[in-house]
Amino acid sequence: xxxxxxxxxxxxxxxxxxxxxxxxxxxxxxxxxxxxxxxxxxxxxxxxxxxxxxxxxxxxxxxxxxxxxxxxxxxxxxxxxxxxxxxxxxxxxxxxxxxxxxxxxxxxxxxxxxxxxxxxxxxxxxxxxxxxxxxxxxxx
Amino acid sequence: xxxxxxxxxxxxxxxxxxxxxxxxxxxxxxxxxxxxxxxxxxxxxxxxxxxxxxxxxxxxxxxxxxxxxxxxxxxxxxxxxxxxxxxxxxxx
Numbered sequence: 001x002x003x004x005x006x007x008x009x010x011x012x013x014x015x016x017x018x019x020x021x022x023x024x025x026x027x028x029x030x031x032x033x034x035x036x037x038x039x040x041x042x043x044x045x046x047x048x049x050x051x052x053x054x055x056x057x058x059x060x061x062x063x064x065x066x067x068x069x070x071x072x073x074x075x076x077x078x079x080x081x082x083x084x085x086x087x088x089x090x091x092x093x094x095x096x097x098x099x100x101x102x103x104x105x106x107x108x109x110x111x112x113x114x115x116x117x118x119x120x121x122x123x124x125x126x127x128x129x130x131x132x133x134x135x136x137x138x139x140x
Numbered sequence: 141x142x143x144x145x146x147x148x149x150x151x152x153x154x155x156x157x158x159x160x161x162x163x164x165x166x167x168x169x170x171x172x173x174x175x176x177x178x179x180x181x182x183x184x185x186x187x188x189x190x191x192x193x194x195x196x197x198x199x200x201x202x203x204x205x206x207x208x209x210x211x212x213x214x215x216x217x218x219x220x221x222x223x224x225x226x227x228x229x230x231x232x
Contacts (some may be wrong), residue, residue: 021232039228047232054198054205061148071148072147086232094150094196094226110180 002026002033002114002127004099007035011110014077014103018045021077026101027064028072037063038076049088050076073114073127075100080106083113085122088102093117099127141166141218145175149226151197154182163222168199169212170224186224187212196227 005025013036014022025037037060043051052074064070074095078086082103085093093100096118102112114127145161152159156179159201165171178185189193193213199206200223206214216222 021142023228025228043229043231045231051228052228054225054227057198057228058200058223061146061223061225074228076230081232086230089230091225092196092229092231095148095228096150096153096155100230 006033006036007112010075010101011103011112013038014079014105014110017041017077018079018105021048021050022103023050023052023074023076025060025071026073026075026099027067027069029062029069031070031072033072034069041076045128047079047101064110071095071098073101075101075102075103077105082106085115085117090117090120090122099125101127141216143171143216143218143220143222145171145222147224151182151224151226152215153231155179165216167212168201168206168214168216168222170171171216174204196229198225198227199223200225 021041022043024039026033027037028034038051039056041050042053043049083102099114100117101114114125116123116125142162142164145163147159150198155161161175163171165174172183172186186197193199201214201216202220
């Protein structure tokens with residue numbers, strides 16, 4: 001489950017990067033997210049596309065190995081569109097075992113949803129911890 | 141020459157679910173061919189029809205990007221770790 005603190009950190013990253021798409025990784029242990037790793041969006045059209053810097057990917061994998069962590073999720077933001085995997089997101093997904101988390105900033109209240117993309121089959125998953133003083137389910 | 145090849149992401153499908161395999165070879169092409177011998181189809185997942193590293197795949201030999209070291213001709217020193225990392229990309 002994604003804690004409110006990690007969720008907020010991802011939303012903060014998305015807001016800082018806007019109008020560009022933010023992107024990064026969520027590391028964890030035994031499937032439980034423990035921290036986020038902000039990554040640079042190196043795509044030449046960063047307002048509508050993202051590409052995580054490959055060398056940052058390498059460093060992140062090495063760092064997770066050293067810490068005994070695993071890759072739990074890949075996150076990115078949609079500054080002006082819904083938090084749902086676009087055709088591009090689906091076509092360029094190469095990690096069927098991890099969760100793809102999307103943050104939308106299209107409305108004042110950020111929306112966060114999580115999916116698995118396996119063999120072009122899309123399935124929404126529950127990664128988000130609710131409660132803890134939050135007024136609403138962030139998936140709604 | 142024995143090296144360790146790590147495969148995060150979808151490429152593990154091509155090695156029967158293994159995320160780490162041992163392989164032999166003096167160059168990256170040798171290493172890929174060696175894995176493909178045991179896991180047919182692996183080569184096609186990493187290299188395109190012309191034998192180049194696919195655009196959405198990044199290969200590191202230690203800290204070096206294989207593309208900057210000759211692509212599939214890049215030397216792979218004994219004991220080195222090769223990381224084959226699919227790109228993380230998409231867009232709204």
